[in-house]
Amino acid sequence: MSIIDRWRRWRMSMRADMGEGAGGWTSAAGRGAYGAAERPEAARQAQYRDALEAWRANPYAKRIIDLITDYTVGDGLTPVGPGEIGRFVDEFWHHPQNRLDLRLPELMDELSRSGDLFIALFRNPADGMSYARAVPKSEVVEIVTAGNDWERELVYIVRSSGFAGGDSAGEQGSRGAGGKNAGGQGSGGAGENYGDSALAPLHPGSPAPLLLGTTTFLSPQHPDAAAAEVVMVHYSINRPVGALLGESELASILPALRWYQRMLEDRVRLNWAARAFLWFVTVPTGRVNAKAEQYSAPPEPGSIVVHDEGERWDMVAPNLRGLDAQHDLRALRQAISAGSGQPPHWHGDGGDVNRAVAAAMQDPALRRLRRRQRHLQHVVVDLCHTAYERAYGAGLARRRPERAAIRVDLPDISREDNESLALAAERLTGAFAGLAGAMPGWSPTLAGQMLPLIFKFAGEPLSPGLTNMILDELRMSNDE
CATH class of the missing domain: 3.30.1120 (Arylsulfatase, C-terminal domain)
Structure with a gap:
């Protein structure tokens, strides 16, 4: 029995269990409710469209998303690892089919803009290398979870896009594991004729995909994922407890963005009258x-x-009462700044803010951006680990997958932090040296307490293992 046949039987049993009131947090197809705290399907689609349109047309929305990406991605995030894992990760990250070092900003834009990031990993059977392709959130119509764990996502049902490697069913037939459709055509290889469309069938926005209906993608956590040609990974932010999907960074300020845009349009339309x-x-x-x-x-x-x-x-001359409008416009700008978590002067609205106030306003924003940066670090590590794990599962990598072996160093959120951290570490080191000099002898316990503090204030926390190694070396040098 093929993987597709096993999946269909499992899916039918899952739907039967859900009909009897058991199982996971997903509804039958068409009802559109994912979790207990999920937005209705229509509201989700409307929010996605509104956020995308705001990002395209509204300067404030574009600036908010750009700032998140600029601070979190910074000079770039590059995953590294030891030995074979490191070589595979480096090739995966910089592969011409992936170019993730260049695409990371646009992936972060999508995560911030929609609240979710869906990436399909297509495995090359020749060398085990995976090719990453992002799928718009609006194309994902259903998420199937494990019956006993609503946070363990197993299957993603994607609207008809003609993706290769998935299980597609529609008006033109079904796709088997070999990546061929009912007519025997390939899945968009070199030299395919796509008709009048400028987009290949593999493109999510293609107006004339090879297949209609839906495409099934397995999660890496699915029991049959190792044998699948393609799997899908899902990352989300701003996700309420009890929901499977996240929400846009613009979700809470979309109404204020619309109101502000309309008020500006009204002022521009009335501006001609001011000159009459x-x-x-x-x-x-x-x-x-x-x-x-x-x-x-x-x-x-x-x-x-x-x-x-x-x-x-x-x-x-007509009296437009412009002074009255400025207070309303400022109130909307403040609402936008508060909802975005970014100070007004980041959006070009200096107002009456001086340097001291601006510095105080930046701290909460930088803390929030550091949290987003750590989430992006998790995305990069998990994506690389999943790609290597699939190569190992296909027998094309020898070393056992080890998530902890993949490391991503984060760029500085703020350049000014380096100076303050260095000054704090210098002062603490001087205090420790004075304390150690006043004691009659060497105290390993005191050194074990002070070393982590010094490196913590320098912005480079030490792990307990590394601290013990340094203390052992100090003991050996003292004994000599």
Whole structure:
């Protein structure tokens, strides 16, 4: 029995269990509810579309997402590892089919913008190398979880996109494990004819995919994932407890972004009226007709008009009450800044903020960005580990997979932190040296307490194992 046949039987039993009220946190196809705390399907799709449109058209939304990516990705994240794992990870990261060192910013944009990141890993049967392809969140229509663990995702059902390697079923037939459709055509290899579409069938936005219906992707946690040609990994942020999907970083400020944009449009439309004005000329009653004929053509700018004391000129312009609008616009900008977790001066709104206030406002934002950076570090490590694990499962890698062997060094969130950390470490080192000099002898216990503190204040925490190694070397040098 093939992997696809086993999957279909398992899926039918899963749906039967769900119909009886047992099993995981996924509904039958079409109902669209994922978890107890999940948004309705229509609300999820609307939020995804609104966030994408705001990112494309609204300067504030674009700036917010760009700042998150700029700070978290920084100069780049490069995974490294020992021996065979390190060589595979380096090739996977820089492979011409992946170029993850260049694509990482756009993947972080997608994670921040939609709240979820779905990546399909296509395995090359020749060398075990995996090729990463991101799938839009809007194309994922269902997530199937384990019956006894609602956080263990096993299967992803993706809207018809003609992905190779998945189990596709639709109006034109079904796809087997070999990656061929019912008509015997390949899955978009070199030289394929895609008709009038400029997009290949493998592209999620192709208007004429080879297959209609849905495509099934197994999670790496699925029992049959090792034999599958392609698996899908899922990462999310801002995910409530009880939900399977995350939410956009823009979710809470989308209404304020719309309101602010509309107010700006209204002010721009009214701006032409601010430049319009009329002259009201007051003359004696008997001279109205004569003066009306005289000024039927307004005087040229710079002209000299001579009149007696019985003629008075008044200029009248519309009063748009712009000062009243500035308070409303500022309130909306403050709501946007608060919802984004970023200070106003990051968005070009300096206002009456001085340098000291700006420095104080940055600390919460930098803490939040460090948390996002650690999450991105997890994404990079997990993606590399999954790719190597699949090569090992296919018998094309010898060393057993080890997640802890893959390391990613994080770039600095703020360059100014280095100076303050160095100053703190210098002061603490001086205090420790003075304390050690005042004691009658060497104290390994005191050194064991102070060493981690010094390196912690330097921004490079020591692991307990490394601390013990340093203390052992100090003891050996003292004994000599």
